[in-house]
Amino acid sequence: MTGKRVMRDVFIESIYNRMFRDEMLFFLCADFGSPKLDRLRAEFGSRFINVGIAEQNLINIATGLALEGFTVYAYAIAPFLVMRAYEQIRNNLSLLSHIREINVNLIGVGAGLSYDVSGPTHHCIEDISAIRTLPNITIFSPSDWVLVETFVDYSINNKCPKYIRLDGKPLPKIYNTEDVNLERGFFELVKGSEVCIVSTGYMTHTALRAIERLGQDGISCGLVDVFMIRPIGDALLLETLSRYKCVINLEEGFINKGGLDSMVSCILNGSSATVGIKKMGFGDEYSFDMGGRLFLHKSHGIDEDGIIKNVKDILKGIKD
Amino acid sequence: MDSISHSIDNVRFLKDKSLWVRKETLNIHRIAQDTRLASSLSAVEIFVVLFYGGIINFDPKDPRWDSRDRFIISKGHGSISFYPILADLGYFNMQELKRVGKEGSFLGAIPDPIIPGYDTVNGSLGHGLGIACGVAIALKRKGKDEKVFVLIGDGELYEGSVWEAAMFAGEHGLDNLIMILDNNKACMLDYCKNVIDLEPIEEKFKSFRWTTERIDGHDVEQLYGSLKGLKEKRGERPKLLIADTIKGKGVPFLETDPLSHIKNIKPEDIDGVIEGLK
Structure with a gap:
C-alpha cells in the first residue's frame, strides 16, 4: 500500500489524456487549481474555462454546455461547490436531469477535513447528506487514487450528474485496477468475524491502520469501503454486513444527518437482519479546534484509538 | 433599422396577436388563479415579436430541433402569456390551455421543462443567464450560427448569480447571446426604485462589456427593429435589450398598483377586464 498520490492530480491527468481524443469534454473551474491542471489549461484553452470565484455560475455554465451534449467537469473546493451553489445543483442538475440528459461531473476537492487547519468554513462534513437528499445525482467518494483513475470512463459513459468528492491530501493506494468494480459500489477490504467497520474516503485509511493494530492483539475486525454512495447495490451490501453482529460506521461527517451512517442504517433497518450499528463521526456542533487532521480526529474520538476502543467495547458487549 | 414599419399589415398582425395573447392569458388566469398575471x-x-415576428427560428413539431434558436425564459413565473403562443403555433393542443393547473396537465402556474418549448427549469430566479452563457459557448464551440435568447425580469437583477453570468458573458464576448430585460419596474412588494434602485441599468451592463439598446417594450415595431438588428449584429459583445414595460399592461388597476405581482383578478371579473382591453 505504497505510492501516495493526490486524487485530484490523478483525475485531472486522466481527463487530460481523454480530452485529446474526445472533443466533447469541457473542463470548468471556479478559480481553483492543481499542478496537473496547468498542463490541461495550456493544451485545451478553448475547452478549459475558469469562471472565476463564482460557484453558482460554474454550475449554470456547466448546465448550458451539458444541454448541448457536452460532458462537463466542474472543479472547485468541495464545501463551496456543494453549498454555495446548492440551488443550482438542485434545479439545474438534479431536477432538470429528470427530463434532459445532463452529464455534469462536479469535482469537489477537500472532502472531510482535508483542509484541516483552514477551519470549519473549509471542512466538508455535510456534503454527503446534502447531495444524497437530491435525486438523480451519483455520489462517488473514493478512498484511493486507483478508484479515481477508473472513474473517468464511468463519468463519460454514465450521462447523469455526479458529485465526485476527492480528498485533498496525498494518500496511498489501496486497490489494484483489475479489482475495481465501480458498479458494485463497495468492497470488503478486510473480512472479520463479529465486528465490521464501514467507512468512506480518507477514513478507510484510518480504519485500515486501526484494524492492523487490533490484529496485533489478535482481534478480528472487518472493513467495508464504500466508494459509491449512490448508486450502490443495497442487497449485496446488506448480505455482506449481515455476516456481522455489529457495524461501526466511520466517517468524517455529521452523524444522524443523512450521511453514510444514514444510508447504512436504512439498509440494515429495511431487513430482518439483527446487525447493530455504532456511529462514529461528528456530533451536532461545529468546531473551531485548531490543529492537523489527526489531532482533530482525536479530539472528536474518530482516530485509531477511538476505533480500537469501540471495537473492543462492542466485542466485550457481545461476550457479556 | 430594418423595420417592418413599412408593412402596416405586419404591425397590425403583431398588435392583434398581442391583444389575443392578453385575452388568452386572462382566460388562463380565470381557471388558474395561482398564475402570476401582472408579470x-x-x-x-416580447413573446409575440420573437415568435410571430420571425425573430426566433423554431419548429413546433420538433421543439428541440438542433437548428433552433435557443430561448431561455429565466422569469418563468411571468411567462404564462407564452402558453397561448405555444399552443397557437402548434407545440401542443389549444385545449390544453383550459387545463392549466389541473390534475394531469403539464401546464403549471410556474412553467417546467416538461412543456414543449421550455428548455430549462425556471421557477427560481437568477439561473437563466448563466445557463444561456453555457449554451452560447457550446454553440460557438460547435460552429453553429444559432442564437441564444434569454428573457429576464428587472427584479431578477437582484440575484447575484445574474451578475456572475453578466461578467462572464462580457469577458467571453458572447455575441450570440441576446438578453431581453422585461423592465416592468416592480418586484413583489414594491417598485424596484423603492427597494434598491436598479438604474442606471445600461451603464451597469456597458461596464461589463455588453451592447445595450433600450426601447418601449410594448411597441411591436421598436421590438422588431431592435431584436432583428441585435440578432444580426456581431462584434464580440453580448447584447442586452432593455424593454421598458408596464407590469399588468392592459389591466388599468394592475398597471398602477405596486403590489400588482401578487394581485389576482377574480374569475367573475375576467370578462369585464377582457372587454376593456385595447
Missing part, C-alpha cells in the same frame, strides 16, 4: 402581461409583446 406575464408585461412580456406579451
Whole structure:
C-alpha cells in the first residue's frame, strides 16, 4: 500500500489524456487549481474555462454546455461547490436531469477535513447528506487514487450528474485496477468475524491502520469501503454486513444527518437482519479546534484509538 | 433599422396577436388563479415579436430541433402569456390551455421543462443567464450560427448569480447571446426604485462589456427593429435589450398598483377586464 498520490492530480491527468481524443469534454473551474491542471489549461484553452470565484455560475455554465451534449467537469473546493451553489445543483442538475440528459461531473476537492487547519468554513462534513437528499445525482467518494483513475470512463459513459468528492491530501493506494468494480459500489477490504467497520474516503485509511493494530492483539475486525454512495447495490451490501453482529460506521461527517451512517442504517433497518450499528463521526456542533487532521480526529474520538476502543467495547458487549 | 414599419399589415398582425395573447392569458388566469398575471402581461409583446415576428427560428413539431434558436425564459413565473403562443403555433393542443393547473396537465402556474418549448427549469430566479452563457459557448464551440435568447425580469437583477453570468458573458464576448430585460419596474412588494434602485441599468451592463439598446417594450415595431438588428449584429459583445414595460399592461388597476405581482383578478371579473382591453 505504497505510492501516495493526490486524487485530484490523478483525475485531472486522466481527463487530460481523454480530452485529446474526445472533443466533447469541457473542463470548468471556479478559480481553483492543481499542478496537473496547468498542463490541461495550456493544451485545451478553448475547452478549459475558469469562471472565476463564482460557484453558482460554474454550475449554470456547466448546465448550458451539458444541454448541448457536452460532458462537463466542474472543479472547485468541495464545501463551496456543494453549498454555495446548492440551488443550482438542485434545479439545474438534479431536477432538470429528470427530463434532459445532463452529464455534469462536479469535482469537489477537500472532502472531510482535508483542509484541516483552514477551519470549519473549509471542512466538508455535510456534503454527503446534502447531495444524497437530491435525486438523480451519483455520489462517488473514493478512498484511493486507483478508484479515481477508473472513474473517468464511468463519468463519460454514465450521462447523469455526479458529485465526485476527492480528498485533498496525498494518500496511498489501496486497490489494484483489475479489482475495481465501480458498479458494485463497495468492497470488503478486510473480512472479520463479529465486528465490521464501514467507512468512506480518507477514513478507510484510518480504519485500515486501526484494524492492523487490533490484529496485533489478535482481534478480528472487518472493513467495508464504500466508494459509491449512490448508486450502490443495497442487497449485496446488506448480505455482506449481515455476516456481522455489529457495524461501526466511520466517517468524517455529521452523524444522524443523512450521511453514510444514514444510508447504512436504512439498509440494515429495511431487513430482518439483527446487525447493530455504532456511529462514529461528528456530533451536532461545529468546531473551531485548531490543529492537523489527526489531532482533530482525536479530539472528536474518530482516530485509531477511538476505533480500537469501540471495537473492543462492542466485542466485550457481545461476550457479556 | 430594418423595420417592418413599412408593412402596416405586419404591425397590425403583431398588435392583434398581442391583444389575443392578453385575452388568452386572462382566460388562463380565470381557471388558474395561482398564475402570476401582472408579470406575464408585461412580456406579451416580447413573446409575440420573437415568435410571430420571425425573430426566433423554431419548429413546433420538433421543439428541440438542433437548428433552433435557443430561448431561455429565466422569469418563468411571468411567462404564462407564452402558453397561448405555444399552443397557437402548434407545440401542443389549444385545449390544453383550459387545463392549466389541473390534475394531469403539464401546464403549471410556474412553467417546467416538461412543456414543449421550455428548455430549462425556471421557477427560481437568477439561473437563466448563466445557463444561456453555457449554451452560447457550446454553440460557438460547435460552429453553429444559432442564437441564444434569454428573457429576464428587472427584479431578477437582484440575484447575484445574474451578475456572475453578466461578467462572464462580457469577458467571453458572447455575441450570440441576446438578453431581453422585461423592465416592468416592480418586484413583489414594491417598485424596484423603492427597494434598491436598479438604474442606471445600461451603464451597469456597458461596464461589463455588453451592447445595450433600450426601447418601449410594448411597441411591436421598436421590438422588431431592435431584436432583428441585435440578432444580426456581431462584434464580440453580448447584447442586452432593455424593454421598458408596464407590469399588468392592459389591466388599468394592475398597471398602477405596486403590489400588482401578487394581485389576482377574480374569475367573475375576467370578462369585464377582457372587454376593456385595447
